[in-house]
């Protein structure tokens with residue numbers, strides 16, 4: 001009798017198609033999976049091929065999957081192949097940093113449910129081109145300001161008469177802001193009209209200290225920084241979908257790009273490309289994809305997700321709960 005929970009269940013960070021795997025000893029015995037599936041490893045006796053089932057598929061026989069160690073060596077080979085090809089083409093391009101290779105193999109996970117006395121998980125929105133996640137965030141918070149809040153950002157721009165320090169922004173001097181950047185206080189920062197803006201780790205903590213759920217919208221690069229046991233981020237990737245009624249053949253048919261809210265084929269192509277890029281680079285860190293067609297329905301869906309987040313249990317990296 002196997003004890004299925006003998007090994008910590010891993011979550012897969014890559015797709016595996018045994019029928020396309022030339023290295024496997026037996027393609028038919030392979031267990032196909034998609035990135036994000038949760039597996040139960042039932043045997044690690046072999047250093048190269050583990051036996052596993054997919055969690056929830058109780059009737060299935062166990063199948064072969066590449067062991068973590070083996071998949072790491074495969075990733076390393078693929079990485080060096082990509083790098084040598086880039087060298088030959090003389091292109092720097094984007095891609096993995098060889099000094100910090102993040103091999104997409106498996107991550108050990110565990111069920112986690114937020115208890116009533118625990119601080120709420122951080123909700124992180126990332127979006128591809130056209131998703132307008134800031135608007136979505138503001139809308140959900142405005143509906144339920146006693147439960148959800150933004151992290152108040154810092155800025156170096158002058159305070160407007162109706163604004164209060166610590167409410168719209170923390171207003172700081174350029175020197176203070178630069179020092180905070182150096183001290184790694186921000187999860188992200190940027191410039192707008194020659195002023196600096198940034199969101200600090202402390203700003204998130206102070207929302208959570210009030211027992212409210214903090215919602216941030218960030219560039220996906222900030223994800224690595226936020227993936228800690230303290231924040232237990234739940235990452236929602238918002239992808240826009242443009243309904244047929246808002247599509248327009250080409251920019252050339254309406255010089256100046258007129259027609260409000262209309263999207264050209266070129267725009268659509270750029271939006272798709274942006275979504276693909278984020279998915280490839282950060283998809284393994286995403287808990288949930290939200291397809292946004294219009295603001296109202298996306299907002300309703302987000303509200304539903306946030307409610308379930310407080311009531312149900314979810315898979316999280318095991319290091320967050322130990």
Ligand code: 5GP
Nearest residue numbers: 153154155157188189190191192197198199
């Ligand atoms: P305003 O000065 O009108 O309040 O904000 C102007 C712009 O500053 C916003 O539209 C947004 O692009 C940028 N901004 C506001 N808060 C932040 C932040 O926390 N981080 C970054 N990178 N930009 C921000």
